[in-house]
Amino acid sequence: MRGWGLKSWGHVPALAWTGAFFVLPLVAMLLMSVSERIGGKITLTWTLGNYQAFLTKAEGTFVGALVNSVEVTVLTTILSVLVAYPLAYILAYRVPVRWQRLVLVLTILPFWTSYVIRSYSWLLVLSENGVINQFLVGAGLLAEPVGMGNSRFATVLGFVHFFAMLLTLTIYANLVQIKDSYRKAAADLGANAFQAFWHVTLPLSLPGVAVGAFLTFVLAIGDYITPQILGGSKELLLPQAVMLQLGRQADFPLASALSMVLMLVVTVAFLLSARHLKMGRV
Amino acid sequence: MSARLGAWASWAYLGVALLFIFLPVLVLVQFSFQEGLAPVPPFDGPSLKWWAKVMANRKITDGLWNSLLVGLGSAAMATILGFLAAYALARRKHRLSGLYQFLLMAPITVSYLIIGMGLQITFNHLGLGKSLWAIGIGHVVINLPLTFAILYSQLGEHQANIERAAYDLGASDARVILEITVPMLWPALLAAFFIAATLSWDEFVIAFLMSRFDVTLPVVIWSMLRSGLSPELNAAGTLVFAISILAVALVELLLWRARRNAN
Amino acid sequence: MTDRVTFRGVSKSYDGHQVVAPLDLSIAAGEFVVLLGPSGSGKTTLLNMIGGFATPSAGRVLIDGEDVTDLPPARRPTATVFQDYALFPHMSLAANVAFGLRMKGMAKAERLARAAAMLDLVGLAGFGGRGVHQLSGGQRQRVALARAMAVEPKVLLLDEPLGALDLALRRQMQEELVRLQKRSGATFVHVTHDQEEAMSIADRIVVVNQGRIEDMGPPDRVYLKPATLFAATFMGESNIIAGRVARVNGQEFLVETALGPVALRGAAVPDDAIHLVLRPEQLQLTPPTDGIALGRARVEELSFQGTHCRCHCRMEGLDLILRAPVAAGLRAGVEVNLYAARGDVVVLDG
Numbered sequence: 076m077r078g079w080g081l082k083s084w085g086h087v088p089a090l091a092w093t094g095a096f097f098v099l100p101l102v103a104m105l106l107m108s109v110s111e112r113i114g115g116k117i118t119l120t121w122t123l124g125n126y127q128a129f130l131t132k133a134e135g136t137f138v139g140a141l142v143n144s145v146e147v148t149v150l151t152t153i154l155s156v157l158v159a160y161p162l163a164y165i166l167a168y169r170v171p172v173r174w175q176r177l178v179l180v181l182t183i184l185p186f187w188t189s190y191v192i193r194s195y196s197w198l199l200v201l202s203e204n205g206v207i208n209q210f211l212v213g214a215g216l217l218a219e220p221v222g223m224g225n226s227r228f229a230t231v232l233g234f235v236h237f238f239a240m241l242l243t244l245t246i247y248a249n250l251v252q253i254k255d256s257y258r259k260a261a262a263d264l265g266a267n268a269f270q271a272f273w274h275v276t277l278p279l280s281l282p283g284v285a286v287g288a289f290l291t292f293v294l295a296i297g298d299y300i301t302p303q304i305l306g307g308s309k310e311l312l313l314p315q316a317v318m319l320q321l322g323r324q325a326d327f328p329l330a331s332a333l334s335m336v337l338m339l340v341v342t343v344a345f346l347l348s349a350r351h352l353k354m355g356r357v
Numbered sequence: 358m359s360a361r362l363g364a365w366a367s368w369a370y371l372g373v374a375l376l377f378i379f380l381p382v383l384v385l386v387q388f389s390f391q392e393g394l395a396p397v398p399p400f401d402g403p404s405l406k407w408w409a410k411v412m413a414n415r416k417i418t419d420g421l422w423n424s425l426l427v428g429l430g431s432a433a434m435a436t437i438l439g440f441l442a443a444y445a446l447a448r449r450k451h452r453l454s455g456l457y458q459f460l461l462m463a464p465i466t467v468s469y470l471i472i473g474m475g476l477q478i479t480f481n482h483l484g485l486g487k488s489l490w491a492i493g494i495g496h497v498v499i500n501l502p503l504t505f506a507i508l509y510s511q512l513g514e515h516q517a518n519i520e521r522a523a524y525d526l527g528a529s530d531a532r533v534i535l536e537i538t539v540p541m542l543w544p545a546l547l548a549a550f551f552i553a554a555t556l557s558w559d560e561f562v563i564a565f566l567m568s569r570f571d572v573t574l575p576v577v578i579w580s581m582l583r584s585g586l587s588p589e590l591n592a593a594g595t596l597v598f599a600i601s602i603l604a605v606a607l608v609e610l611l612l613w614r615a616r617r618n619a620n
Numbered sequence: 621m622t623d624r625v626t627f628r629g630v631s632k633s634y635d636g637h638q639v640v641a642p643l644d645l646s647i648a649a650g651e652f653v654v655l656l657g658p659s660g661s662g663k664t665t666l667l668n669m670i671g672g673f674a675t676p677s678a679g680r681v682l683i684d685g686e687d688v689t690d691l692p693p694a695r696r697p698t699a700t701v702f703q704d705y706a707l708f709p710h711m712s713l714a715a716n717v718a719f720g721l722r723m724k725g726m727a728k729a730e731r732l733a734r735a736a737a738m739l740d741l742v743g744l745a746g747f748g749g750r751g752v753h754q755l756s757g758g759q760r761q762r763v764a765l766a767r768a769m770a771v772e773p774k775v776l777l778l779d780e781p782l783g784a785l786d787l788a789l790r791r792q793m794q795e796e797l798v799r800l801q802k803r804s805g806a807t808f809v810h811v812t813h814d815q816e817e818a819m820s821i822a823d824r825i826v827v828v829n830q831g832r833i834e835d836m837g838p839p840d841r842v843y844l845k846p847a848t849l850f851a852a853t854f855m856g857e858s859n860i861i862a863g864r865v866a867r868v869n870g871q872e873f874l875v876e877t878a879l880g881p882v883a884l885r886g887a888a889v890p891d892d893a894i895h896l897v898l899r900p901e902q903l904q905l906t907p908p909t910d911g912i913a914l915g916r917a918r919v920e921e922l923s924f925q926g927t928h929c930r931c932h933c934r935m936e937g938l939d940l941i942l943r944a945p946v947a948a949g950l951r952a953g954v955e956v957n958l959y960a961a962r963g964d965v966v967v968l969d970g
Contacts, residue, residue, distance in 0.1 A: 079531060085445025086457055089438040089501060096498045097464050100475025107478050162374045169367045182375065185382045187601035190559050191578045192594035196381035199388065199586065204397040206384055240378065297468020299562055304582065314470050321566070327478060334471045345466055518706040521673060525693040525700050526720030526771060540710040 108331035117327060125332035137316055141336060144313040147227060148296040151234040152288050158235060159242035160284070166243070167250035179247065183240045190237075194304040197233045198224050201305075225307030233305045234295050241294075242287035249283025250276070289348040293341055313337050382598070389591035396588045407588040417593055420577035421600075424558050427489055427573055431496035432554035436546060438497070439504030444538065447512035448520075458509075465502040472498055473563035480567070487569040495563040500553035507552070511545040512538075544615045551608045555601070622685040624649040624807045625670055625775060630679035632665050632831075639665050640831040642679060649774075652801050652808045654818040657828035658854065663811045664779055666828065670809060671700045671777045683775065694723075699773035703780045705764040707752045713739065713763050714748030720771035738766040741800070758789045765797075769804060776801075778810040782817065794821050815855045819843065827851045844899075849968055852897045859903070859940045861896040865889060875967075878937035879915050884965060897966040900930065901943040904959045912965070914940075914958040922952050933958065 108126070110119045129137045162182065170178050185193065199205055201223040208220035223229055253276060261271040295301075299314040306312065311319075313333060320330035388396035390403035411417055442461060446454055464472060476495050477487075485491065516538075523537045539546070561575040568576060574597060581590055625647040632640040640662045647653050655663040668674035669681055672693035680689045688696050699720070708716050714735045721731035736748055742762035747755075755763065761781060768776055778797075782790045798821050801808045812818055818825050819839040827835040827842065827850070835842050835851035846852035849860065863877035865888045873888040874881050877896065888894070907913065917933035917940065929950055931942045940958065944950050 079534075081441065081530070081534060082445050082449040085441035086451070086461075087445075089442035089461055089505065090457060092438055092497060093460055093464065093501060096476060096479075096494050097467075097472065098460070100472070100479045101467070103479045103482065104471070104475040158374065158377075161370055165367045165371050169364065170371075178371075182378060184602070185378055187555070187598060187605055188382060188385070189575055189578065189594060189597045189601075191561055191575050191582070192385065192590075192597060193381060195578075195582055195586075195590060195594065196385040199396055199591075200381050200384050202397055202586075204395070206380075206398060209398050236378065236381065239374075293466060293468065297470050299470055300579075314468070317470060317474070321474065321477075330474060331478070334474055337468060338471060341466060341468065515704050515706070518702045518704055519708060521693070522700065522702055522706040522767075523708070523719065523723075525671065525673075525698070526767070527694045527723035528719075529694070532723070537708060541708065543710065 104331045104334060107327050108335050110328045110331075112326065112328060125328045126336075128329055129332055129336060136311065137313075137333060140311045140313045140316040141340070143227075143310050144296055144337075145340065147230055147234070147302070147312060148292055151231055151238060151295050152291045154231065154235045155238040155242050155291055156284060156288055158239040159287070160246055162239070163243045163246035163250055163283075166247050175251075179244075182243055185236075186240050191300055191304070193237060194233050194301050197229065197236065197305055201229055201232070224305060225309055227306060227310060230302045230306035230312075233301045234298075237301075238287075238291040238295060241290060242284070245287035245290070246280060246283045249280045253279045285348050289344065292344045292348075296340060296344075297337060385591050385598070386595050388588055389595040391588040391591070394587070396586055396591050407592040410589050411592040411596060414589075414593075416577050416581075417574070417596075420572055420574040421596075423489055423571055424574040427493045427496060427564075428554045428558035431493040431500065431557045432550050434493070435497045435500035435504045435553045436508075436550040439501055439549060440508050440542070440546065442505050443508035443512055444534075447509055448517065461505050462502045464498055469499060469560065469562045473566040476563070477566045487567050489568070489571050489573075491567040492564045492573060493557075495567055496553075496557040496560060499560070499563070500556055503556075504549040504553055507549040508542065508545055511542055516541060544612055547608065547611055547615065551604070555604070558601070623647060623682075624651070624684060625809070626682040626685075627666075627669075628680045628682065630669060630676045630681060632662070632669065632674065633677045638831055640669075640676075643831075643833055645826065645833065645836075647775075647807060647809065649807055650805050652798065652821060652823040653810070653826060654822035654824070655809065655811045655826050655828055656813070656815060656818040656854070658813055661828045662831040663813075663828045665831075667700075667777050667779055667809060667811050670696075670775060671698050672696045673700070697774040698777055699768035699771050699775075700777040700779065701761075701764045701768045701781045703783060705760045705781075707760060707763055707767070709752050711752070712748060713744070713750050713752070713755075716752070716763060717748075717767045717770050719767065724771070734770060735766075738770045739763070741769075742766045742796070757784050758793065761785065761793060765800070769800070769806070772804075773806060775807045775809060778808065780811055780813070782812070782814075790817065791820075797821055819855075825855075827854060829854070845966055846897065846968075849895060849897075852966065852968065857900050857941060859898045859900065861898070861938065863894055863896055865892045865894060879935060882912055882914075882965075884962065884967060886967065888967070892969065895968045897968060898940075898960055898964060900941045901928070902960055902964040903933075903940060903942045904961070905944060905948055905956055907959045908961045910962045911959045912962055914960060916955055917942075917958050918955050919950050919952055922950060 106119055107117070109121050109123065110117050111122050111124065166175060166178060166182070188196070200207055202208070203220045203222040207223065208217065211217040212220055257275050257279065258271050261275045266274065297314055299318055302312040302315055313336070317330050317333045317337070320326040320333065387400060389407060390405070392401040392404040392406065442457075445451075446457060451457060473495055476491065476498075480487070480491060519541060520533050520537055523533045528536065559575060561579065564573045565576050565579065578590065578593055581587075581593070623646040625645075627643060627645040629642050629644065630640065631638065631642040645666075655666055657663040665674055669676055670683075672688070672691060676689060680687050682688065683697060693700075708719065711719070714732055717735035717738050718731040721734060726734070732748075736745075739745060739747055742765055744759060744762055744766070747759070752760065752763075764781065782793050785793060794817055797808070797810070810821065822839055824837060825835075825839050825842050826833055829850045835847040842851060843855050846855060846858075852858040852860065861877050861879065863875040863882070865873055866876045866881065867874040868888050868890050871887070872883060872885055874883050875894065875896065882896065903914070904911070915935055917935045919931050920934050921932040923930050924946070927946070928943045929946055929948070931944055931950060933940045933942050933956070935958070942958065950956070
């Protein structure tokens, strides 16, 4: 009678998949990070040499890459929130309800361009002959065109473009769930528009901000494409360092150690934002 | 007075934001119709020369099919696994439910690069080769948390009551799942499948690490990019964009119909 | 005649927390029984144990003398109307109503005809082709009812089905429930926390509190002669006067209360702590035959209720609530003498 008994085993395939293709690889990588290459063969020696190499090798290039990564990611997250919040707010409260879906779809339309292509497009926009330089020189604001690609500015700009769309979505979804009556009650009790926003709407929308900001942080700090295409090789971010070890050197142990460091940073971010989420609820 | 200023500022901000969001897309599309060699102003088109080149490029068309294959296949797998897990965990209290949910959601906190590298190390060690299968396996890993979360959120107490009503009226377990749960969740299943397919279709780093000969479209575009800027890339990018938009429109239509039928 | 539903020593615990204490209960065929109690009292658990959605921790549940304790919902001759209606959102109304018949293997033409007839019965003739989302709350309620009744259950279980409806609609649906129950002859077991609803539809009310049956009987009996203090306060307003049996003299006894001594008829044990219960409408302004004088009271607050005035009366050491006729013309601040008929006073232990 109890049919297939799905309720008792339904979660097993997904857990097996996650175990085999996620947990196991992470364990393999952890072991790899304490292994050594000895004569072209990788042997598990329980060494901490790779982590030492992270700290000391190549005159601190790797520590520098970590610092760069954290700086770029934090900057990206803050700027994305600052760009996205007003946009989500305008969408939720200023745009008439029957237009909201259309404007929302429009706002995230470029989401559907390929990620690689999006970075490439920014490269075109920012290049010395690109439209921005054309405009600035044409308007007399610049005497000479300036190449804006291959810089931290370009990396952050590319990131903010993508993650502002993501954050607009999460914040908008949160804002439309906040009942109108809260703001009305605040106004009724004598709060002006800004006070109502600051004491009522903003605290209630923090969970949406926290979720979006956390996703932004995780996705941005682990991304290889945007810094590689837009940032170029002037400064190295941690994912680029990892890919360098994988590609040219095939140094899996060092790449694994660098990845573990990257994971550690994300875990710290998770713990921080988890606490922030709780604060938002209070 | 200040209200009107606020409204004006709102619309101005919306306009500037939309310009920022659309600028790269507009440049991308416009210069895919460039005549000359450089996809930057001045615009000397329109010309379909680069479009013709893209359509004739076997690497691009192969990559397109590979991406579609991996995207649809891995999304189907992620949706099925996500549904089974969400159903089991939402409908029965398991002793380790908390741990199971944590494990299923964990991949969302780990960078794709790390997931891809871990898989590469594991596959190397086991002597498994790089292939579209390997890419698909990785894409199921990154999409499973999303499909699980979407479907789990749709299996609440109200839906449980609907299933109870069906049991009460004499339906067997199997019939409840096939005739009540799945049709009831159809919009959510469709949305989960579509999100998974899009993310897989666009995913680069795992596809890059897990592929050798059969590559997906993002990897093809990546390798084209290494030989410099070209309107051919614009055309390829616009093509990808157009396909994505068509898919979005199709899914919106399907979802709209599913909701209308439910109404 | 065997009872339709029988609970034998049934109890239920969740994680060591007892929600239903061991109890016995019988429900006769064709009876309209209302399980009345506050939220968390265990009344819905009782209903679920009849329907098969909850299994007793101990004891047996019988339907028509047959032990159904271990049967799943599908194999019990019961059907449930859920609080949130639980209509299948992806099916038409006709398909919803016909679902149970389809599960029984009835042919399509026949079951659709039956579904149409059921929709007709609940006043939704011609609605069969519509979708669930096109309906108002009251209409959904009717569809849920039609769907459950279509399988001709011996026992229809209703879990606070009128909770989401507004007052006027609730009154209307209460009447319709009674009409449908009498017409179908099925046994209805209805759960609610609304005592007015319970009184207006039930053949018999079962008052449940903290997993125990506090009182059980026809509405008028439960209202006029409640068996426990809880029943007295939950079934409408009551004035509770604490007292102590001072003297017993054959078939009469004297109770010491804050209002002074009150002489009553009946049996009592000297020195027992007891409570006297009087409904607000049982307090009178003129002495009735065989009446008790309760003393002088001052009307503190007064609210007009249409058919009567509800007054807060302050007395020496005690406040009472009085329902006075509008014609009595009471005003706040006036003083009145309060009386009660001796036969109206309910005496409860503890």
